[in-house]
Amino acid sequence: MHSQAEQFQLYELLNALLDDELSPEARAQLEVHLCECESCRSFFESLRQTLELYHRLDEHNPALPHAVEERLRRFIKQKQICKS
Amino acid sequence: MPLQIDLSIYEDEKALLEGLRRGESDACTCMFKHFAPQMYAQALRLVGDPDEAEGVLQMSFIRACEKVAEFEGRSSLATWLYRITTNEALMRLRKQKAQRHSLDDLADSLSPDNLTYQPQEWPENPSLAVLDEELRQQLEAALQQLPESLRLVFVLRELEGFSTEETAASLGIGLSAVKVRLHRARLRLRDLLANYLRGE
Numbered sequence: 001m002h003s004q005a006e007q008f009q010l011y012e013l014l015n016a017l018l019d020d021e022l023s024p025e026a027r028a029q030l031e032v033h034l035c036e037c038e039s040c041r042s043f044f045e046s047l048r049q050t051l052e053l054y055h056r057l058d059e060h061n062p063a064l065p066h067a068v069e070e071r072l073r074r075f076i077k078q079k080q081i082c083k084s
Numbered sequence: 085m086p087l088q089i090d091l092s093i094y095e096d097e098k099a100l101l102e103g104l105r106r107g108e109s110d111a112c113t114c115m116f117k118h119f120a121p122q123m124y125a126q127a128l129r130l131v132g133d134p135d136e137a138e139g140v141l142q143m144s145f146i147r148a149c150e151k152v153a154e155f156e157g158r159s160s161l162a163t164w165l166y167r168i169t170t171n172e173a174l175m176r177l178r179k180q181k182a183q184r185h186s187l188d189d190l191a192d193s194l195s196p197d198n199l200t201y202q203p204q205e206w207p208e209n210p211s212l213a214v215l216d217e218e219l220r221q222q223l224e225a226a227l228q229q230l231p232e233s234l235r236l237v238f239v240l241r242e243l244e245g246f247s248t249e250e251t252a253a254s255l256g257i258g259l260s261a262v263k264v265r266l267h268r269a270r271l272r273l274r275d276l277l278a279n280y281l282r283g284e
Contacts, residue, residue, distance in 0.1 A: 051270065
């Protein structure tokens with residue numbers, strides 16, 4: 001069980017690991033800790049999964065709400081954005 | 085009626101760009117159909133309000149058409165349009181911010197002792213393989229639950245691929261503030277998602 005101060009330090013390190021900002025030595029040290037500490041390992045995995053989901057958010061083009069689409073069409077026409 | 089994306093009028097992006105430069109209505113329609121949904125989604129994530137996002141979308145189209153002659157094609161048309169949208173959204177937020185009291189400084193001054201580090205329990209085997217519509221909506225809703233100062237940093241860094249330096253410059257904050265806000269946003273989103281995945 002980590003103290004709150006340790007948790008904060010570990011959280012900063014886990015973020016640095018996600019962002020590939022650790023030196024090779026620090027990375028190796030943290031990876032050893034992750035192998036040994038189940039709570040840190042599962043927390044890191046959940047954080048990684050969260051980001052992975054967000055990175056996949058735009059895999060499918062979202063739909064433009066119909067009303068927004070119609071108003072944008074009218075706007076483009078009114079403003080004569082397209083000349084021809 | 086759902087939009088049918090049809091780029092067949094133009095052979096490729098270069099041809100579409102030429103059409104836009106000539107002010108052809110087909111090119112404009114093509115750009116509209118192809119890019120408006122993503123531009124709107126992006127604007128909504130940044131400004132957090134559907135009416136504001138619509139305003140951003142409309143102004144972004146005007147800016148794009150004004151500047152299309154200057155576009156040199158060093159990035160893809162999509163990247164260029166999304167950057168215009170981001171800039172327009174941030175400009176709108178800056179105008180709003182000037183009119184209200186900001187809590188951003190307070191958000192960055194919290195010490196580590198004040199960081200809430202009590203992550204919600206994560207389900208053992210979350211079914212994340214299929215990113216279905218419901219989960220997408222949950223992800224967007226969680227984003228909107230973040231305070232603006234955290235949401236902007238997360239969207240720029242994680243979703244739009246800005247570097248820490250670009251994010252800091254775009255938001256007018258320091259590099260350390262970007263990191264603090266990003267880390268907080270990640271933790272908050274993870275906890276919000278944990279609640280959803282556990283069915284709460």
